[in-house]
Structure formats: structure tokens, C-alpha cells
Amino acid sequence: MRDNIPVTFVFDDPADAPISSDQALLDRIRATLIGANFTVDGVEEVVGAEAAAALHRDLLAPAEFALESAAPDGLAGLIRVYLLAQPVSAGQLPIGAAEDHLAAGLLEPVPGKMTGHDGYALLRARVDLRPYAVMDASGTVDLFVASDLGGVQIAADRPLRRDHVVGIGPATTNLAQLTPRDRVGRALDLGVGMGVQTMHLLAHVDHVVATDISERALAFARFNLLINAAALGLDPANLEARVELRRGDLLEPVRGETFDLIVSNPPFVITPRRDDEGAADQYTYRDGGRPGDRLVEDLIRGLGEVLAPDGIAVMLGNWEIHEQDASWHSRLESWPGDEVDLWVIQRERARPIEYADMWLRDAQENRELTSWREQFARYLDDFTDRQVDSVGMGMLLLHRPGSEPAANELRRPIRRFETLEHQLEQPLGARIRDAFSADDWLRAHRDADLSDETFVVAGDVTEERHLRPGDEHPTAMLLRQGGGFRRTFPESTELAAFVSVCDGELTAGQIIAALSGLLEIEDAVLGASLLRDVRDLVALGFLVPAWT
Incomplete structure (x- = not known):
């Protein structure tokens, strides 16, 4: 840890960052x-x-x-x-x-x-x-990443500087593992920080636009790109041929443009506002200067405008759950436009005291007792005044379908909300791309079309049957994913029978007809029930169309 020697600096001065001009x-x-x-x-x-x-x-x-x-x-x-x-x-x-x-x-x-x-x-x-390492087609690529000193590296009685440029942490690696790695033409790294997401993107994207509201962050990103230029395949004399660094707030620097892929770890932390505060009073790496969760809302409302057809946006975020909300995702449902699908995975949920403590500790604001008590009180007063019950934390994924949705119900945009608090397989980028591809496929297939399709069970799926000792029949049956999102899906007797013969040989309609006679259930009734489940199982990755 550094000695406690007074430090002075000018807020958000790019000169106070490593030199990248030589x-x-x-x-x-x-x-x-x-x-x-x-x-x-x-x-x-x-x-x-x-x-x-x-x-x-x-x-x-x-x-x-x-x-x-x-x-x-x-x-x-x-x-x-x-x-x-x-x-x-x-x-x-x-x-x-x-x-x-x-x-x-x-x-x-x-x-x-x-x-x-x-x-x-x-x-x-x-x-x-x-040091940092990424993988490409040739193997391990050794990189170096500069950022500001973290909380455990600075003097014990000092909080982080307000224009702190955060280094590699769990959120960094989490976002990198969520990002699909298909080859695409253009990508946006929104809130580039010190630049590590852009480094990952350069392995599979022709051109990256990286934006940030912080001049210091952009200076760190430039340094990190240039010190790693040879390893990243960049021409230092013509950096803009592959990467453009732009300063601006959220989507402002890219209005009128579209991207095949957007990644973002934006400054989403909910922070109590003060009438007299300015930019220099905010931790720019985590605080977007907006009230409540407005920043995440603004992004979800606006990302559809800059997503190209078949484009995907992957971001981390926090959102408020108000006392009067019917569910944790009630407010989220109204944010995106009809041109995009929205899929939100809640990984954690924090009550006001827990949330305030987490973020005050994050910036080392708990090191000075009087200030910490004042900040804590402001957090709790703010949540109480706005009737915030808790804060959801997780992943927000958007997708713009490749074709414009028609007016019928089958073509409406996807709204998927899941709570997955268990450990997930990493990386998940390919699974996310597959899920949106499945949504596109399902969008083009009515239930009658599904009847003519053949399906196979995904390779990581197993079935669990729960029986009491001595019982002949199970009291519960579950499908379980061993990889990816590691979900479970409850099975009825009829669905278990259907899935058991999904080997790509018989169509869904043929299986339903056979089960209808065996179980003595009217074909239309059984078909309506099973095809709803089949649609869900394909969307969630338990079943896969056999031709894929």
C-alpha cells in the first residue's frame, strides 16, 4: 500500500494519465x-x-x-x-x-x-x-492493462478519486464472457473505461467505436491499445482504421449510426442526487449523474436506434424495484421499443441497506466515519422517499430481429425475464447468440409449423425423477441443463413422454398423435398443451430443431 502522501490533481484531466504519444x-x-x-x-x-x-x-x-x-x-x-x-x-x-x-x-x-x-x-x-491474457485463433495473447490504483493500493484514509478509471474486476470478466464472439463488421464499446472490452472485440470485429464521458478514461484506453498494438494487430500510426475513441454521454457520440454488436458496463450505480452537485462530485466510473435507475432506462429505450438488423447488445446494470411494483421486472417491461427483443437475467437483489453499504465500500467512502454516516443516511432517505423496496442486479440483453415484425401475435418482440442466482457456465456469449437465433426461428413458426418439425434434446440436458421410497411413480420430473444457464424445467407426464422420443426421427405432430392414443387425451387438447411447452423448450435451449 502507498504511503499517505498528499495528492492533488485536476478533475478529469487527460494529462494525468499514462503518456501514449511516443x-x-x-x-x-x-x-x-x-x-x-x-x-x-x-x-x-x-x-x-x-x-x-x-x-x-x-x-x-x-x-x-x-x-x-x-x-x-x-x-x-x-x-x-x-x-x-x-x-x-x-x-x-x-x-x-x-x-x-x-x-x-x-x-x-x-x-x-x-x-x-x-x-x-x-x-x-x-x-x-x-498483465492480462486473451485467447485468439493462435492461442494466448499477452496484454498489459493500465488503470488507476485501486482501493487496497492507496493510502488507508483516502477514498478513490472522483474521476477514477477502474481496472480489471469481476464485472470486466463477466461482460467479456457474456459477449457473443461471432465475426461482425461494427461494434460499439459504450463506456470503454480503460479499454479491455475493446481489446476483446478487436479479435472478431472489423471496426470498433469506443466511447466514454471521461477524458481520463479515453486517455487510459488509448495508452492500453497502443502499448498492445502489435499483439492486437493495430497500426499505431492509423489507430482509427480499427478503433475510434469518442468522448460523449451514452449514445450521444453515435447518433445516426448502427452497430452489429454493442457491449456496455455503464455507470449504472443508483446514487442519491443533490441539488448542488456537479460532475466533479460524482464517481464517473459508476455514477451517470441521473436520478434512480434513469441511466439504464435511457439506454434500454435508446439502444434499439443504434442496433443494426440482427444486432445484439449486452450490458450489465442495476434497476429499482418499487414497493408498488407487481413484479421485479414490471418497470423494465415498458422500457424497450417494439423494434427490439429484451431479455433480462436478475442475478442478485439487494435491499437498501445492503446496496448502500456495497457501493460506499466500493469507493472506499467508509474510511472516513462522519462522511460515511452522512452518505449512508442520504442513500436510505432517497430510497425511502422514492419507495424503493430493493435493487435488481444482472444482465440486460437486447436483440434487433433481422426483419421487421408483422402485426400478428407470433411476431411480437420477445420479453424474457429470469431470475438465475446459481452459478452459470462461462463463457455464455455463444449461448446468448443461440438463444436469440432460436427466438428468430420460433418467430417464423406458428404452432402448426412446429408440428411438422423434428427435434432433438440438447446434449447437456438430463432428466431428474423424484420418488418417495417404495413409490412406483415419480412425484416430480425435471429437465436440467448441465451447461449454459443451467436451468430446470418442470415436466408433466405428457411432456416427459414427448421429450423422451425427440431423437430427430418423428415430427412433433407424429409424437403428439401417438401420445394422444396412448394417454387417451384428445389430439387437439394435447397438441395445444405440448406445443406451448415445445416452444418454451426451444427458446430456452432444452430442445433443438433437428436440422440445426
């Missing part, structure tokens, strides 16, 4: 980092798998302990200064690294002309610089 300097820095094995695998080799994993949870002590017995080489020095935010001497870093890192604004001298045991000047990190 490509030769950035190339030397990258070569030095690679040469020192400052990679995901290299760090794990030094501190061990458990300590490396703990670093992702902001637990520094295991890595600190591991370094006590590690060789005092340049890699150990890089881990100390950037991941643990400990002062190091220039002599503890790889040869030549100190001068270059100082020139790029990654390091700064510790005030007071202090020196280490080796007589070299002591240096400290100005930023968090850490």
Missing part, C-alpha cells in the same frame, strides 16, 4: 515487460496460483508473503510496484525499465529523494499496470 517508448516498455515474464503465467509462477487468484479479489497479503522467498529479480520488482503498490528502487526493476516507466507516467519518485538499500532512488506506481 510509440517507440511504449514498444520498449512492452518488450521489457515481456522480457521480464510479467505475464499472467509469469506472475502465477512466482507467487503461486492461489496468491495470484487472491490478487483478483484485492487480497494482497498472500502475494506479499510469496515474494519474501522469491528471487529478487526484475519480475519480483514489477509485481511489488504495480500489483502490490509497494515502493521499489530503480535497481529492483528490469534494466532500463525505471527510466522508460518514469517517462511514460507509469512511475514517479517517492517524495523526499528517498533511496532504497541499493542506493537507487525509490519509485512508486502512479497507476495499476497488470
Whole structure:
């Protein structure tokens, strides 16, 4: 952790970010980092798998302990200064690294002309610089990502700076795993931050537009793209050929354009508003400056305008659940236009006290007791005044069908709301694309059309039957997905019988006719019931049209 030395800065000043104007300097820095094995695998080799994993949870002590017995080489020095935010001497870093890192604004001298045991000047990190790895067709690609120092890396009595540029965390990896990775022409990274989602997108997107309201965030993103230019296949002299960095609020910078894919981890945190507040009073990385959940609402209402036909938007968000709401998704249902499908997965639900505590701790605002008490009271007063019962947290997925929906009921936009609080398989991007493709297929097929189709059970689906000891017949039957969203679907006797013979040979109509005679249920009645279930099972990925 850094020493408690006063820090002053100008709010959202891009000059207060790593320097990206000298490509030769950035190339030397990258070569030095690679040469020192400052990679995901290299760090794990030094501190061990458990300590490396703990670093992702902001637990520094295991890595600190591991370094006590590690060789005092340049890699150990890089881990100390950037991941643990400990002062190091220039002599503890790889040869030549100190001068270059100082020139790029990654390091700064510790005030007071202090020196280490080796007589070299002591240096400290100005930023968090850490290795990151992505996979492409050729294998592992080693990258480096700079961001502001996190809460556990700064002085114990200081909160984060208001223009904080957040680093790699659970939300970062979650969004990356949710994103479909089909090859597309144009993508939008809305709220680019330090740029890691754009780095992922470049592996399968021809051109990316990356936007943010923060000048500092855009400066960090530019630095990260350019220091990784060779690994990402970018031409530093013509960055705009693949990536455009634009400043602006939400969809303002891209009005009139359309994108095949949109990814966003926007500043969705619900924050009590004050009449006298300005931008410098807001944590720009998480607070969009709007009341309640208005920012998420504005995005859901507006994303359809910038989605190309067959385009998908994947975003994380929070939304309010009011005391008078009939369900947790009552308000969400009215937000999107008819031109898009909306699918929301609620992963967690927090009551006001829990929510306030979570986000005050996130910015280290709990470090000063008086301010923390005032902020906590403002949160609870705001939720009470607006009758907020709780806050939902999760994934919001939108899809613009490839053709305009017709007026009949079958062609109405999809509105799917699920609560899935259990562990999901990762990554989920391909599953999300498959689900929207299934919706498109179902949109084009009435129940009569489904009768003529053949189906197979998805490869990860099993059946559970629950019986009391000694009973001949089950009291409950369930279909269970072993992968993907890992849902369960309750089965009736009729549906269990139907699914058991879905091997791609018989059409749904043929199976229904056979079951009708066997179960002595009128064909039309049984068909209406089963085809409703078949539609749901295809939409949720339990059944797949045999031809696919």
C-alpha cells in the first residue's frame, strides 16, 4: 500500500494519465515487460496460483508473503510496484525499465529523494499496470492493462478519486464472457473505461467505436491499445482504421449510426442526487449523474436506434424495484421499443441497506466515519422517499430481429425475464447468440409449423425423477441443463413422454398423435398443451430443431 502522501490533481484531466504519444517508448516498455515474464503465467509462477487468484479479489497479503522467498529479480520488482503498490528502487526493476516507466507516467519518485538499500532512488506506481491474457485463433495473447490504483493500493484514509478509471474486476470478466464472439463488421464499446472490452472485440470485429464521458478514461484506453498494438494487430500510426475513441454521454457520440454488436458496463450505480452537485462530485466510473435507475432506462429505450438488423447488445446494470411494483421486472417491461427483443437475467437483489453499504465500500467512502454516516443516511432517505423496496442486479440483453415484425401475435418482440442466482457456465456469449437465433426461428413458426418439425434434446440436458421410497411413480420430473444457464424445467407426464422420443426421427405432430392414443387425451387438447411447452423448450435451449 502507498504511503499517505498528499495528492492533488485536476478533475478529469487527460494529462494525468499514462503518456501514449511516443510509440517507440511504449514498444520498449512492452518488450521489457515481456522480457521480464510479467505475464499472467509469469506472475502465477512466482507467487503461486492461489496468491495470484487472491490478487483478483484485492487480497494482497498472500502475494506479499510469496515474494519474501522469491528471487529478487526484475519480475519480483514489477509485481511489488504495480500489483502490490509497494515502493521499489530503480535497481529492483528490469534494466532500463525505471527510466522508460518514469517517462511514460507509469512511475514517479517517492517524495523526499528517498533511496532504497541499493542506493537507487525509490519509485512508486502512479497507476495499476497488470498483465492480462486473451485467447485468439493462435492461442494466448499477452496484454498489459493500465488503470488507476485501486482501493487496497492507496493510502488507508483516502477514498478513490472522483474521476477514477477502474481496472480489471469481476464485472470486466463477466461482460467479456457474456459477449457473443461471432465475426461482425461494427461494434460499439459504450463506456470503454480503460479499454479491455475493446481489446476483446478487436479479435472478431472489423471496426470498433469506443466511447466514454471521461477524458481520463479515453486517455487510459488509448495508452492500453497502443502499448498492445502489435499483439492486437493495430497500426499505431492509423489507430482509427480499427478503433475510434469518442468522448460523449451514452449514445450521444453515435447518433445516426448502427452497430452489429454493442457491449456496455455503464455507470449504472443508483446514487442519491443533490441539488448542488456537479460532475466533479460524482464517481464517473459508476455514477451517470441521473436520478434512480434513469441511466439504464435511457439506454434500454435508446439502444434499439443504434442496433443494426440482427444486432445484439449486452450490458450489465442495476434497476429499482418499487414497493408498488407487481413484479421485479414490471418497470423494465415498458422500457424497450417494439423494434427490439429484451431479455433480462436478475442475478442478485439487494435491499437498501445492503446496496448502500456495497457501493460506499466500493469507493472506499467508509474510511472516513462522519462522511460515511452522512452518505449512508442520504442513500436510505432517497430510497425511502422514492419507495424503493430493493435493487435488481444482472444482465440486460437486447436483440434487433433481422426483419421487421408483422402485426400478428407470433411476431411480437420477445420479453424474457429470469431470475438465475446459481452459478452459470462461462463463457455464455455463444449461448446468448443461440438463444436469440432460436427466438428468430420460433418467430417464423406458428404452432402448426412446429408440428411438422423434428427435434432433438440438447446434449447437456438430463432428466431428474423424484420418488418417495417404495413409490412406483415419480412425484416430480425435471429437465436440467448441465451447461449454459443451467436451468430446470418442470415436466408433466405428457411432456416427459414427448421429450423422451425427440431423437430427430418423428415430427412433433407424429409424437403428439401417438401420445394422444396412448394417454387417451384428445389430439387437439394435447397438441395445444405440448406445443406451448415445445416452444418454451426451444427458446430456452432444452430442445433443438433437428436440422440445426
